Amino acid sequence: AQKITQTQPGMFVQEKEAVTLDCTYDTSDQSYGLFWYKQPSSGEMIFLIYQGSYDEQNATEGRYSLNFQKARKSANLVISASQLGDSAMYFCAMREPAYSGAGSYQLTFGKGTKLSVIP
């Protein structure tokens, strides 16, 4: 079963408009973290925003905000005032706890959403 589901393979948005990229997740753990990364055509992975499962408020970072609905297990990324430079792949990822006791963990990624910003 998919742990991270991104149902929108591609999205278009007009420049200066807001856009919401969907992400739902599946976990039985109480403690988890959710991340969004941006991957431009150049290939690097750029961290955008983080939401912890115990955080009471939705995370915000500049033009990025995370619409976290814990009961629905969704963590949608909202980009306000889209810019041409926002055109990229966007990946939602979830931190899975490591049970080895070493404290490190792995991220499980969704398949991504390709966002295209139209001038």
Added chain:
Amino acid sequence: EPEVTQTPSHQVTQMGQEVILRCVPISNHLYFYWYRQILGQKVEFLVSFYNNEISEKSEIFDDQFSVERPDGSNFTLKIRSTKLEDSAMYFCASSDYARAGTDTQYFGPGTRLTVL
């Protein structure tokens, strides 16, 4: 701003050859990771490394793969005998001590490995 660096940016090799991908994590980070992304697919976890040993590894990380921190700054991924299906972008990542709310993994720019 500190960043993760990776070399080379692109590596082309013949099937059956050994390759070593190199990474320099952010200097005060303690946890190191390798991920891969086959073209057009999602990013997949390979291995995590802490305190000079592997913490976790995925099914992908079989005996052909190994990781090493040969000195205080480098973190390497070795593939002993490359296969065509190893062609992918390989990302190194690092994170600070995994305290709540700050356990973000920062990724390097990636090494694109092409196996011919």
